Amino acid sequence: MASPADVNLVCNSGAGETETDITGTGIDFISADNCLNTSGNRTSNPITIPAAGFAYSYDKWLKFELGTTEPDTQVTNFKFWGAGTEPEAGVVKDYYKTTNTYATPALATTNSGYTAVSTATAGAKASISGTLNTQGEATQYLVMMLEVSTGASQGNMTQQTYNYSYDEN
Amino acid sequence: MCRVLLTNKLIQDHYMNLREYYHWQITLKDGRVVEQSADGDKEPFKFDSRNKDFENVKSIKLTPKEVNSHELSEVTVEIPEGAQLIYFRRTIANTGNIFPKFQLTLIGWQMNTSPDGKGKNIKYILYIYPDGKVLATDGSDPSIEEFIASLPQKDASEVKGCSGCQPRLVKAESDGEAK
Numbered sequence: 001m002a003s004p005a006d007v008n009l010v011c012n013s014g015a016g017e018t019e020t021d022i023t024g025t026g027i028d029f030i031s032a033d034n035c036l037n038t039s040g041n042r043t044s045n046p047i048t049i050p051a052a053g054f055a056y057s058y059d060k061w062l063k064f065e066l067g068t069t070e071p072d073t074q075v076t077n078f079k080f081w082g083a084g085t086e087p088e089a090g091v092v093k094d095y096y097k098t099t100n101t102y103a104t105p106a107l108a109t110t111n112s113g114y115t116a117v118s119t120a121t122a123g124a125k126a127s128i129s130g131t132l133n134t135q136g137e138a139t140q141y142l143v144m145m146l147e148v149s150t151g152a153s154q155g156n157m158t159q160q161t162y163n164y165s166y167d168e169n
Numbered sequence: 170m171c172r173v174l175l176t177n178k179l180i181q182d183h184y185m186n187l188r189e190y191y192h193w194q195i196t197l198k199d200g201r202v203v204e205q206s207a208d209g210d211k212e213p214f215k216f217d218s219r220n221k222d223f224e225n226v227k228s229i230k231l232t233p234k235e236v237n238s239h240e241l242s243e244v245t246v247e248i249p250e251g252a253q254l255i256y257f258r259r260t261i262a263n264t265g266n267i268f269p270k271f272q273l274t275l276i277g278w279q280m281n282t283s284p285d286g287k288g289k290n291i292k293y294i295l296y297i298y299p300d301g302k303v304l305a306t307d308g309s310d311p312s313i314e315e316f317i318a319s320l321p322q323k324d325a326s327e328v329k330g331c332s333g334c335q336p337r338l339v340k341a342e343s344d345g346e347a348k
Contacts, residue, residue: 003209004188004260004272026264072212077257122314161265167257167275169216 005075005168006067010138011035011060015104019065026159029057029094029146033105042156049152056108057146064130064166065138075132077167078139079125082117087160091152094160096120098128100140108145117144117162125165185240187271187299187320191231193256198225216256226254229276231297240301244276252280255294261313268320271299273313 011022013033020035027035030045047055064078086093095114120126130139195203195214203222206212216223226248233241248254255277262270274297282288292308300319304311 004258007260009264024266072214073216077259122312125310159265161263161267163261163263165259165261167259169257 003069005071005132006069007075007132007166007168008065008067009164010063010065012063012102012141013061013105017061017102022062027060027062029060029144029160031058031107033058035060047146047148049148049154050150052150054111055148056110057148058105059108059143059145061102061105062142062144063138063140064128064132064164066132066135068135070134071132071168073133073169075166075168076130077165078128078130079165080128080142081120081122081125081163082160084118084121086116086118087146087157088152091149092157093118093147094144095147096126096142096144098126098140098142100129102141108147111145111147114143114145122163185299186234187269188260189258189272190234190241190299191244191274191297192234194230194232195226195254196228196230197222198227216254224253229254229256231274231276240299241297242301242303244295244297244303246276246278246295248278249280251284252278255279255292261317265323267323268317271316271320273298279308 008021009023011020011027012018013020013035018035022035022037026037028037028042028045029047030042031047032041032045034041034045047057049055066075080096082094093111094117095111096117097114115126128139128142130137132138189208193205197203203214205214214220214222228245228247230243230245232243255275257275259273259275260270261273275294276297277292277294279290279292281290292306294306294308296304296306296311298304298316300316302316
C-alpha cells in the first residue's frame, strides 16, 4: 500500500493563479491578494471597520491538491466545516462558496452568492467536489472572505480554525 | 534508569497510531485471497470499476497493525450477494492543527433493492476509530467530537498555522479614511 496520500491545502492568488501550499501555515483575511500568514501582512493590509454598512476582505481561493504521494485508488468526498460560530458575533462574519472556475481574487463587495461558515458545522458539513487520483489534481475551489460591519472590535482578531475531511482508498 | 524505563513504557503503552492502523485482506468469490501490498509499494487492487475483481468481493478482513494491536480488534465483513464493497480511510484534520490528524476506517457494503438500480440504496458501514471503537451505521456519519476531545489539544498560543486567521481591523473616520 502507498503511504497516506499527500493532500495539501493550496491557496491561489493573482491573475496567473500562483499556488501556495498553506497546509501548515494558513492565510490572512486582509485587504490584499496574497496567501501570506504574517503579522506584517496583517498590519500592512488591514480591513477598515466601516462607519456604516459593510467592509470586506479580498476573497481567498483555496483548493485541495494531491502532492507527490498518490492514493492507491482515489481521494474523494471532501468536507469542510467550522465551529458553528462567527469570528465576532453579529459584526464579523466569515463566508464561503464553492466554484469550479478560477477568477482573479478581488476585494469582495457583497455576501451574495456566499454562505456563512457558521452554518457549516460538524452536523452539516459543506461539500467540496473532486475525486483525485494523480499528483497535481485538485478539487473545486473553496472561496472564503470576511465581512466586517460597524461595531467590530479594532485590532488583531482571534484566529479562525476550520476542519476538513476526505476519504481515501 | 528505572524511572526512564518506566516513562518509556508508559509512552509505549499510551501510544496510538492515528492513521493507517489496519492491514486489509480480501477474499474473492472464486476463493482467491488478495493481501494489501506492503507499506510503500504500489497497490494493484483498485477500489473502483477499473478493477474487475471489485464486483467479486466476498469478504474483507482488517487486521490491526502491531502498534495498535492492544486497542484494535480484527474485523471481518461479509459482502452480501449483489452488494458492493465499501472501504475508505477517512482523514480528519484542521487548519490550525489544534488536534492531530487522524483517520477513521470505513468498511461495509451498499446495494440497490432493484436489479435495474432504480430501487432503494441500502448501506451498511462500520466506522472504526483509532482507539478501537466500532459504530455500525446505515451510512450516516457518526459523531467524531467525542474522539477529538480525547486527543491531545494545542493551546491557542501554540497554533502557528490556520486558514483565515487574525485579520487586523482598524477604525474608520467619518470620511471613510482609516485612523
